[in-house]
Amino acid sequence: MTTQSLRGDAVGIEQVTKIYGEGANAVAALKGVSLTIGDNEFFTLLGPSGCGKTTLLRILAGFEQVSAGKVFLFGEEIEQLPPNRRPINTVFQHYALFPHMTVEENIAFGLKRLGREPAEIRARVGEVMEIVRLGGFAHRRPGQLSGGQQQRVALARALAPQPKILLLDEPLSALDLKLRQQMRVELKQIQENTGITFIFVTHDQEEALAMSDRIAVMSQxxxxxxxxxxxxxxxxxxxxVADFIGDANILAVTVLGDxxxxxxxxCRTAQGMEILCAGSGAPGSTPHVSIRPERIAIGAVGSMADGIACDVERVVYLGTNRQFLVCLADGLKLTVLVPNALRAGSELQPGDKAVIHVPPGTAQLLKD
Amino acid sequence: MARARIDLKRYPAFGTLTWACIVLLYAPMLVIMIYSFNELRSITNWGGFSLAWYWKAITNPQLHAATFNSIVVALSAATLGTVLALCAALAMSRGRRLRYQDTGFAIINLPLMVPEIVTAIGSLVFFLAVGIQLGLLTIIIAHTVFCIPFAYLPIAARLQGIEGYYEEAARDLYASRWETFRFVTLPLMLPGVIAGYMLAFIVSLDDFIITNMVAGPGATTLPMAIYGMVRTGFTPEINAISTMMLLVSALFVSASYLIGRAGDRKYNAQ
Structure with a gap:
């Protein structure tokens, strides 16, 4: 990727490497990451803990220095700028609200440091408190607020100076499920209404899928x-990626040909079943394929024309869905997920014979 | 039944021992306090209640000068010591790890471990060697040195309780390093600073051994004045002064403790 093409984007990250420690103890947290993030994008860095997503966020915020590589903000190199000189604000995982200041003072902090006029600060603070629906809490201290309210203050404080980029470091992880789902919708709305580029870090794939325009899945x-x-x-x-995002049946196959x-x-599985897979693979190679459990159809014996016979080993009722663990005649085990609304297979019990069907192209060839 | 911790009260001499300690520690103070209100010029025979000795102490011009000296020394030494301790605490717990950090920590706290008389003689020899005129200045310098660890410990403890992310948040919100310290770090650590200052102040106010060694002629502090009075004859006036000093000490130490605790509760509650 050339520097030229990075210039048009909100954020350009070019071959960024971060190494902690020295000599024998050196650990590479980032190994030459390159990506671009567009203006107004809701971009998510998704990965398990230790994958480098938080390190990348901290490099963008300016809390960490790159070991090598370049970081661009609207075409300007910023990796040498200290955090207070970057038009980027952060919503911290633990909110990091100043405990000795009121909600209002917390939100006004950035604007004051930027030297804005008092009247302008007052107006802007009121405005963002409106956006995050915090009216009436102006004079409370963070210690007197619930987790959800603190979250909103943290968001308001980061939005107040109208940054070009907003970084969010797992901001929803401390909230309970209902609140988290509600905040997902609100965050997405706020992002769309303000037009600020959001860079969201999470290990929660559901969160990532629900909100993001684009996702970078990171590992190691x-x-x-x-x-x-x-x-x-x-x-x-x-x-x-197949394993981390959602559930997947991952099988070893041999590519037979187009x-x-x-x-x-x-492709043929190790057990001998033939399936038609999407993706690319040279004939004779032995890659893995991923089949999403909900893409496999299941029914009682005789319910479909070209079904593959199997034994039902386990049935788990999950509310919206029903999950089956089936074993094919050749010994291959697959997980199958069926919406309960479809009623398909609802009569099947563990120990029953059944048939499954893997539609052509539902299996995806993977690189290892 | 919950598994009980070792119950000290079940040991045979526990009660006796406890009372012996309490009596030995506090009975003398109690006696001093009681006889400060004695009508007679005796510290062993009670002759009725009177505030005369307090009046005498308060109006004694010699004590005025000594009290003034003591307060000047305590204010200067506590201020200097607290500022230095604050700098040391910031350097130790913020920023990169320094070389010889553990050695530095030990040196800061050395005055707590070295016998006071050794420090006293050492200071005296030092001042004579470099040729500084003994007087209030030398007392202030010597006091500053031993005030540092007393101020350092509560400040460092407080600073350790402040998560680094508050400072990162401030930097993220366009605060320079100085503004981050001025508006975030310092207010958050203020309870520790005040507690440390008060502790340093009272330790300086009380000190006798070092002061006596490095004070030049004329630079008499309150503890030195009391000692001088005792040598010329014990009257309840000394009891009255001691009682007042005890009160001031108790107030400062309690305030220092309460402020430190209130700060912890206020900021660590969430």
Missing amino acids: GEVQQLGTAQEIYERPNNRF DDGSGYRR
Whole structure:
């Protein structure tokens, strides 16, 4: 990627490496990460703990220095700027609200440091408190607020100076489920209404899928896949992504060759079942494929024409869905997920015989 | 039944021992306080209640000068000591790890461990060697040195309780390093600073051994004045002065403790 193409974007990250420690104790937290984030985008860095997502966020905020590489903000190199000289604000994981200041003083802090006029500060503080629906809490201290309210103050405080980029470091992780789901919708709305580029860090794939325009799935200091929610879910390009995002049946296969006309690859599992897979793979190679449990159809024996016979081993009722663990005649075990609304397979009990169907192209070939 | 911790009260001599300690520690003070209100010029025979000795102490011009000296020394030494302790605490717990950090910590706290008489003689020899005229200045310098650890400990404890993310948040919100310290770090650590200051102040006010060694002629502090009075004859006036000093000490130490605790509760509650 050339520097030129990074200039048009809100954020350009070019070959960023971060190494902690020295000599034998050196640990690479980021190994040459490159990506660009567009203006007005809701961009998510998703990955398990220790994948480097928080390090990348801290580099953007200016709390960490890059070991190598460049960081651009609207075409300007910023990796040498201290945090207070970057038009970037952060919503911290633990909110980091100043406990000795009121809500109002917390929100006004950034504007005061920028030397804005008192009248302007007052107006802007009122405005952002409106946005995050915190009216009436102006004179409380953070210690007197609930977790959800503190979260809103943290958001308001970061939005008040109208940053070009807003960084959010797992801001919802401390909230309970209901509040978290509500905040997801609100965050997305606030992002759309303010037009600020959001860079959101999370380990929660549901959160990432629900809010993001694009997601970078990270693992071991590298970006594993970058794409929209649908792209990374439907077409994971390697085993890590397939496994990390949602549930997946991951099988080892041998590529037999192209199927005539359909555009899919014919593959055979280790147990001998043949399936038509999407993605690319050279004939004779032995990659893995991922099959989403909800893409597999299941029914009683005789309910479908080209079904593969199997034994039902376990049935788990999950409310919206019903999860089956089935074992094929060749010994292959698969997880199948069926919405209860479809009633398909609702009569099946553990120990029953059943049939499943894997539609062509539902299996996705993965790079290892 | 919950598993009980070792119940000290079940040990045979526990009660006796406790009372022995309490009596030995506090009975002398109690006696001093009671006889400060004695009508007679005796510290052993009670002759009725009177505030005369307090009046005498308060109006004694010699004590005025000594009290003034003591307060000047305590204010200067506590202020200097607290500022230095604050700098040391910031350097130790913020920023990069320093070389010889553990050695530095030990040196800061050395005055707590070295016998006071050794420090006293050491200071005296030092002042004579470099040729500084003994007087209030030398007392202030010597007091500043031993005030540092007393101020340092509560400040460092407070600073350790302040998460680094408050400072990061301030920097993120366009505060320079100085503004971050001025508007976030300092207010958050203020209870520790005040507690440390008060402790340093009272330790300086009370000191006798070092002061006596490094004070030049004329630079008499309150504890030195009391000692001088005792040598020329014990009257309840000394009891009255001692009682007043005890009161001031108790007030400062309690205030220092309460302020430190209130700060912890206020900021760590969330």
